[in-house]
Amino acid sequence: MYTYEYPRPSVTVDIVVFGYDGGKQLKMLLIRRGSEPFKGCWALPGGFVDMEEDLEQAAFRELEEETGVKDLYLEQLFTFGKPGRDPRGRVISVAYFSLVNLQDHPAVAASDVDKAEWFALDELPPLAFDHNDIIQVATSRLNAKVRYQPIGFELLPEEFTLGQLQQLYETVLNVEGFNKRNFRTRILRTGILEEVGRQKNVAHRPAVLYRFNQETYRQLAEQRDSGVLRRALDFEI
Amino acid sequence: MYTYEYPRPSVTVDIVVFGYDGGKQLKMLLIRRGSEPFKGCWALPGGFVDMEEDLEQAAFRELEEETGVKDLYLEQLFTFGKPGRDPRGRVISVAYFSLVNLQDHPAVAASDVDKAEWFALDELPPLAFDHNDIIQVATSRLNAKVRYQPIGFELLPEEFTLGQLQQLYETVLNVEGFNKRNFRTRILRTGILEEVGRQKNVAHRPAVLYRFNQETYRQLAEQRDSGVLRRALDFEI
DNA sequence: ACAAAAGTGTTAACTCTACACCCATGT
DNA sequence: ACATGGGTGTAGAGTTAACACTTTTGT
Numbered sequence: 001m002y003t004y005e006y007p008r009p010s011v012t013v014d015i016v017v018f019g020y021d022g023g024k025q026l027k028m029l030l031i032r033r034g035s036e037p038f039k040g041c042w043a044l045p046g047g048f049v050d051m052e053e054d055l056e057q058a059a060f061r062e063l064e065e066e067t068g069v070k071d072l073y074l075e076q077l078f079t080f081g082k083p084g085r086d087p088r089g090r091v092i093s094v095a096y097f098s099l100v101n102l103q104d105h106p107a108v109a110a111s112d113v114d115k116a117e118w119f120a121l122d123e124l125p126p127l128a129f130d131h132n133d134i135i136q137v138a139t140s141r142l143n144a145k146v147r148y149q150p151i152g153f154e155l156l157p158e159e160f161t162l163g164q165l166q167q168l169y170e171t172v173l174n175v176e177g178f179n180k181r182n183f184r185t186r187i188l189r190t191g192i193l194e195e196v197g198r199q200k201n202v203a204h205r206p207a208v209l210y211r212f213n214q215e216t217y218r219q220l221a222e223q224r225d226s227g228v229l230r231r232a233l234d235f236e237i
Numbered sequence: 238m239y240t241y242e243y244p245r246p247s248v249t250v251d252i253v254v255f256g257y258d259g260g261k262q263l264k265m266l267l268i269r270r271g272s273e274p275f276k277g278c279w280a281l282p283g284g285f286v287d288m289e290e291d292l293e294q295a296a297f298r299e300l301e302e303e304t305g306v307k308d309l310y311l312e313q314l315f316t317f318g319k320p321g322r323d324p325r326g327r328v329i330s331v332a333y334f335s336l337v338n339l340q341d342h343p344a345v346a347a348s349d350v351d352k353a354e355w356f357a358l359d360e361l362p363p364l365a366f367d368h369n370d371i372i373q374v375a376t377s378r379l380n381a382k383v384r385y386q387p388i389g390f391e392l393l394p395e396e397f398t399l400g401q402l403q404q405l406y407e408t409v410l411n412v413e414g415f416n417k418r419n420f421r422t423r424i425l426r427t428g429i430l431e432e433v434g435r436q437k438n439v440a441h442r443p444a445v446l447y448r449f450n451q452e453t454y455r456q457l458a459e460q461r462d463s464g465v466l467r468r469a470l471d472f473e474i
Numbered sequence: 475a476c477a478a479a480a481g482t483g484t485t486a487a488c489t490c491t492a493c494a495c496c497c498a499t500g501t
Numbered sequence: 502a503c504a505t506g507g508g509t510g511t512a513g514a515g516t517t518a519a520c521a522c523t524t525t526t527g528t
Contacts, residue, residue, distance in 0.1 A: 001240050007288045008245040011318075011329055051244045051327050055318040079316045079331050081248075081292040090288050092248055092329075094316050143462070163479070181482075182518065204479040205525035225380070400506070418509075419491065441506040442498035 009081070009090035013059040014046035014131065016077065016095060016138040017069060018121075020155040021102040022164060024171055025120040028135070029108075030127070031066050032115040037087045038128035044135070045116070046093065059096040067116035069105050072098045073154060078137050085130045095134050097141060099154035146172050150192060153212045159196055161207035162187065192217045246318070246327040250296040251283035251368065253314065253332060253375040254306060255358075257392040258339040259401060261408055262357040265372070266345075267364070268303050269352040274324045275365035281372070282353070283330065296333040304353035306342050309335050310391060315374050322367045332371050334378060336391035383409050387429060390449045396433055398444035399424065429454045 017029040030042045047062040049055060056074055064070045074096045081092040108116040119125065124135070145151060151172065152165050166183050170176055187193065194213040199206035254266040267279045282303040286295040293311055301307045311333045318329040345353040356362065361372070382388060388409065389402050403420050407413055424430060431450040436443035 001242060002244045003238050003240045004245070005238065006285070007239045008241070009248050009286070009288065011246050011248065048243070049246070049318070049329075051246065052320050054320065055316065055329070076315060078313060079292065081286070081331070083289050083291065092286075092292070092331075094318070094329075140462075161480085179519065180480085181520085184481075185517090199480095199526095201527080202479080203477080203527040205481075207480055225377075398507080416492070417507085418493085421508080422490090436499095436507090438500080439506080440500040440504080442508075444507055 009092045011049045012046055012091055012093040013049060013055060013062055014044040014093050014095045014134055015059050015063045016044060016135060017098045017100060019100050019102045019118055026171060027118040027120055029067055030117060030119055033128060034114040041128040042125045043128035044131045055094050066114055067108055072100050074098050077141060080130060097138050099151060101155055101157050103157050159209040159211055161209060163207060246329045248286045249283055249328055249330045250286060250292060250299055251281040251330050251332045251371055252296050252300045253281060253372060254335045254337060256337050256339045256355055263408060264355040264357055266304055267354060267356055270365060271351040278365040279362045280365035281368045292331050303351055304345055309337050311335050314378060317367060334375050336388055338392055338394050340394050396446040396448055398446060400444060
């Protein structure tokens with residue numbers, strides 16, 4: 001038992017993971033709750049922060065424990081703390097946000113009774129707590145992020161074609177039929193893609209495979225932030 | 238006394254308020270701590286979240302209690318939770334962020350022993366806790382925000398000239414000598430400024446006074462977010 | 475030969491940049 | 502008259518948007 005002079009809230013983390021498999025739908029990683037409250041209900045992976053671990057560490061730990069998903073990049077999203085958002089009492093939750101490709105993160109292990117699954121974004125089940133609000137904020141963030149950061153880095157496999165990248169952008173922005181010519185010109189002029197080969201065994205002209213050059217990206221982002229470059233690194237399509 | 242089955246962290250809010258007075262420096266609102274730890278040291282305004290209040294409410298309350306500053310717009314910045322950031326034990330702090338004009342928020346009341354003061358950004362005193370880190374994150378956020386949101390809304394008095402707005406942008410972006418012609422064209426074409434009169438009693442051609450039209454801004458932002466407009470509302474100067 | 479997707483050339487409309495210049499006011 | 506900051510015209514460079522076209526592969 002732990003005793004304090006003033007009442008204290010509990011602190012949790014919740015993790016919103018968007019996954020992409022090359023199709024026309026983004027997916028999201030959810031778990032089925034094995035215990036009360038909301039037992040049997042779908043929810044975002046997450047749980048209580050331990051006293052000696054950093055918030056981000058807690059997010060990595062809970063995510064792996066509950067879904068088996070690991071080795072990803074987490075970004076803090078927002079902290080939800082409205083009184084009453086959790087029936088167990090005052091619970092403040094720091095939400096994290098991630099983008100992964102489903103090929104590299106297919107494993108969805110179950111810890112004990114919980115179950116984890118990828119859901120298409122437009123077929124999400126009813127969710128526990130205020131997790132709909134959290135997903136709403138995450139979706140807005142993704143839509144904003146796509147305009148100024150190269151999300152392909154995270155959502156596509158290591159090597160990809162410009163066609164795949166364009167399909168991804170159309171999926172995330174929920175539009176169709178970007179002009180191929182102009183999409184290519186825009187992406188390539190940023191200079192952050194590196195040719196690494198060609199497709200093999202496809203029933204059409206094999207596409208050039210590209211890889212994101214993280215180092216080039218880092219340098220350009222730094223130059224932009226320090227004001228040297230003004231209009232570089234514009235991911236508006 | 239309050240007793241729990243598992244240990245719990247404390248949760249605080251800290252508020253980063255940037256102020257602008259028309260000059261070449263932004264200012265920041267700090268308080269002098271009247272109690273341990275870091276007694277006598279300068280720090281961001283902030284304090285413990287009450288059990289029945291929302292996080293944002295706590296930020297408003299602490300800010301007013303400690304500095305007298307109120308009636309401002311707060312935006313959540315980031316949550317800092319590294320173990321060891323506070324000598325009192327595990328303390329997780331949700332940081333908020335605000336922009337105000339100093340004319341409308343000059344009052345800097347002292348609650349009991351604490352003192353509150355505006356400091357020029359490049360003359361900040363040594364700060365308590367990890368408040369330097371928090372300010373660092375806030376400064377980055379401001380620099381990013383200036384590119385896609387009309388910060389003049391918050392940092393300038395209700396009515397202002399394009400000259401004042403340009404001075405503000407030069408201050409925030411830390412550059413000099415934007416081309417006046419092009420600055421004007423860019424700002425005016427967004428359509429979010431509304432003419433409200435002319436300067437009086439100035440020793441030069443009186444400038445047109447403008448006001449931000451919040452309603453127009455809201456509509457444009459909505460259209461952009463829903464994908465109707467693509468390149469509207471670009472605040473890149 | 476065909477289907478399928480990759481990839482290219484080109485042009486008219488538009489936007490950006492830079493610089494020079496004019497304007498209205500108080501002293 | 503002049504200092505001061507407000508405000509405008511414009512041309513050349515650069516970018517965007519749109520469309521039609523060519524290329525390379527497997528079947």
